Amino acid sequence: MKRMMNLTVAASLAALLFMTGCGNSEQEVTQTENASAAENTTEKKLEPIIDLKLIGSKTLAEVEAVLGKAESTEKVKGFPCEQSDCQRAFFKNGQFEVIFKSGSADRITINNTPDLTDNDDAIQTLGLPASKPTFKNGKIVTRWNNVENINEINFFPSYVLIQITKPD
Numbered sequence: 001m002k003r004m005m006n007l008t009v010a011a012s013l014a015a016l017l018f019m020t021g022c023g024n025s026e027q028e029v030t031q032t033e034n035a036s037a038a039e040n041t042t043e044k045k046l047e048p049i050i051d052l053k054l055i056g057s058k059t060l061a062e063v064e065a066v067l068g069k070a071e072s073t074e075k076v077k078g079f080p081c082e083q084s085d086c087q088r089a090f091f092k093n094g095q096f097e098v099i100f101k102s103g104s105a106d107r108i109t110i111n112n113t114p115d116l117t118d119n120d121d122a123i124q125t126l127g128l129p130a131s132k133p134t135f136k137n138g139k140i141v142t143r144w145n146n147v148e149n150i151n152e153i154n155f156f157p158s159y160v161l162i163q164i165t166k167p168d
Helices: 002-022 026-044 060-067 122-126
Strands: 072-078 081-091 096-101 104-111 135-137 141-147 150-155 159-163
Touching: 060 081, 060 096, 122 141, 122 150
Parallel strands: none
Antiparallel strands: 072 081, 081 096, 096 104, 104 159, 135 141, 141 150, 150 159
């Protein structure tokens, strides 16, 4: 009998502790809501990557004025330059790879970027106006076509690929 009474008291205490520990006070709910609102505000603030208008369709000398001297250059044969004379240049420890087609920056790859594939405003990180993406595939790619005389802009999880004109 005494043992059963001890079990009942222990069970009651455990239930009481469980109920008080699991309850959400109004203050906790408000703090959680405020934290969520702050996170949403932070997500909307995008850090610029580059103003694409400063390097897109520009000469090697003009791009070097923005990104610094090219670390290396090489001739490109094959895609995306099947029929054009192209040169590839690397800038800022390979963060920027630019293919110059007929003397102007035509294909730009920006490496080591944050994953913006789920952000419909990602295009603004390139100094371009907000617009609805042409195509989205989850966390794989977000694409814009024909924006500001740029054929295609693709945001991948760790890099951005920009094609100013259509490939040969």
